[in-house]
Amino acid sequence: MPAKNHNTVREWFNTIFYGGLIAILFRSFLLEPFNIPSGSMIPSLHVGDHIFVQKWVYGYSRYSFPFGSWNMWDGRFWSSHEPEVGDIIVFRKPNATVEYVKRLIGKPGDTIQMKNGRLYINDKMVERKNPRQYIVANLPKSMRSVGYYKDNMSIKGNKIWIDNKQAPFNYTVEYKSDSLCNRNSYECGVYKATEYTEVLPNGVEHSIIEMGDNAPLDNTEIFTVPENHYFFMGDNRDNSADSRTTAVSYVPRDNILGIVWFIWYSHNYYSPMLAFWNWGNKMRWDRFGNEKKK
Numbered sequence: 001m002p003a004k005n006h007n008t009v010r011e012w013f014n015t016i017f018y019g020g021l022i023a024i025l026f027r028s029f030l031l032e033p034f035n036i037p038s039g040s041m042i043p044s045l046h047v048g049d050h051i052f053v054q055k056w057v058y059g060y061s062r063y064s065f066p067f068g069s070w071n072m073w074d075g076r077f078w079s080s081h082e083p084e085v086g087d088i089i090v091f092r093k094p095n096a097t098v099e100y101v102k103r104l105i106g107k108p109g110d111t112i113q114m115k116n117g118r119l120y121i122n123d124k125m126v127e128r129k130n131p132r133q134y135i136v137a138n139l140p141k142s143m144r145s146v147g148y149y150k151d152n153m154s155i156k157g158n159k160i161w162i163d164n165k166q167a168p169f170n171y172t173v174e175y176k177s178d179s180l181c182n183r184n185s186y187e188c189g190v191y192k193a194t195e196y197t198e199v200l201p202n203g204v205e206h207s208i209i210e211m212g213d214n215a216p217l218d219n220t221e222i223f224t225v226p227e228n229h230y231f232f233m234g235d236n237r238d239n240s241a242d243s244r245t246t247a248v249s250y251v252p253r254d255n256i257l258g259i260v261w262f263i264w265y266s267h268n269y270y271s272p273m274l275a276f277w278n279w280g281n282k283m284r285w286d287r288f289g290n291e292k293k294k
Contacts, residue, residue: 035049036049044103083230092257135169135172140182169195
């Protein structure tokens with residue numbers, strides 16, 4: 001091979017190799033981006049939110065790295081802070097490669113129980129105040145051009161209007177494929193919920209939503225969090241697969257990836273990214289840059 005071509009190939013290889021290495025190190029040690037695929041953390045995080053997760057806050061375990069599944073070591077190192085109740089955390093589901101984002105509710109030794117829709121931590125009912133209306137709107141994409149109209153409510157793009165005035169309450173709007181809505185009708189619809197401010201025992205206040213207080217996970221057994229494990233729940237209390245279920249259960253300390261930092265981008269799946277003329281109805285501009293640690 002001529003020297004010139006050989007040097008060109010080597011430069012391309014070096015560029016790709018070192019670029020990939022820098023990206024891996026950045027994602028492993030500093031910040032890792034994640035996309036929110038489900039509504040389990042509504043109202044704190046919406047479907048279509050893109051977040052950055054700080055990797056250094058809780059230190060590093062083997063799960064912090066792309067080769068974490070190789071089971072090369074156990075434990076965490078360079079840990080400067082322990083997770084606190086109320087933190088929004090990304091973790092890996094035990095014995096799987098799936099990442100979850102939930103709120104930390106219980107630390108080792110804590111007891112957790114749901115009774116009639118109310119959360120109890122260490123046998124004390126957690127305060128739930130300031131009830132207000134909340135709407136979760138999951139609409140088929142075929143309704144993008146015509147909008148949704150029922151009674152005194154109308155929905156177009158990212159906005160909900162009541163009596164031709166912008167809704168005075170919080171809400172989230174997402175657009176799903178028509179085939180999904182036709183196949184699973186429960187995936188699409190406009191659902192009325194109640195938003196509350198929950199006050200955790202350490203004083204952290206955050207919002208949750210409840211469809212009611214008699215859902216399947218609104219009455220549970222007493223969970224006692226084991227040593228070196230944590231108990232997580234979604235803020236969308238009636239639509240969250242979390243530590244209340246056997247599918248997730250208690251999360252080992254090593255499986256924590258990091259704490260959510262902020263939303264750097266958010267959209268509602270209204271249209272493809274290249275359709276820039278629809279960005280006004282697609283982008284949730286008011287969510288860009290929102291910090292979401294708690």
